Amino acid sequence: MFNVKATQHVLAVKDLEKTESYFLDKLGFSVRFRADGWSFLSLGSFHIMLGHCPDELSARDTHEHSYFAYVNCVGIDDLYRDYQQRGAEIFQAISDKPWGLREFGVATPEGHRIMFGEDIESSGNS
Numbered sequence: 001m002f003n004v005k006a007t008q009h010v011l012a013v014k015d016l017e018k019t020e021s022y023f024l025d026k027l028g029f030s031v032r033f034r035a036d037g038w039s040f041l042s043l044g045s046f047h048i049m050l051g052h053c054p055d056e057l058s059a060r061d062t063h064e065h066s067y068f069a070y071v072n073c074v075g076i077d078d079l080y081r082d083y084q085q086r087g088a089e090i091f092q093a094i095s096d097k098p099w100g101l102r103e104f105g106v107a108t109p110e111g112h113r114i115m116f117g118e119d120i121e122s123s124g125n126s
Helices: 016-025 076-086
Strands: 007-013 030-035 038-043 046-052 067-072 089-096 101-107 113-119
Touching (some): 007 016, 007 067, 016 030, 016 038, 016 046, 076 101, 076 113
Parallel strands (some): 007 046
Antiparallel strands (some): 030 038, 038 046, 089 101, 101 113
């Protein structure tokens, strides 16, 4: 039977060291391993593969839809406070949405965006 164990998102980044540091220091990821030009990071079962691509446009410069992940979670208010304290770039403040989710968004130094959302019923907010 088919089952999704986890997902890995692959991001092309100009500055691998700066982007890795942001994920570690501001977003609480940990390093799984590094290989030549690559950094493999995780936050629980949310995995990121950062690839050093110095000649690519950064996500911010493409002027395209730069969201690459929507993370369904529990404990969103705790995560939001933690990211505020760490100085993460929050581009969308936490709020309850009419579609039944409490969500917020963060951006990386190169403009990749991640949305975090929790079912309002499970978050205890109304």
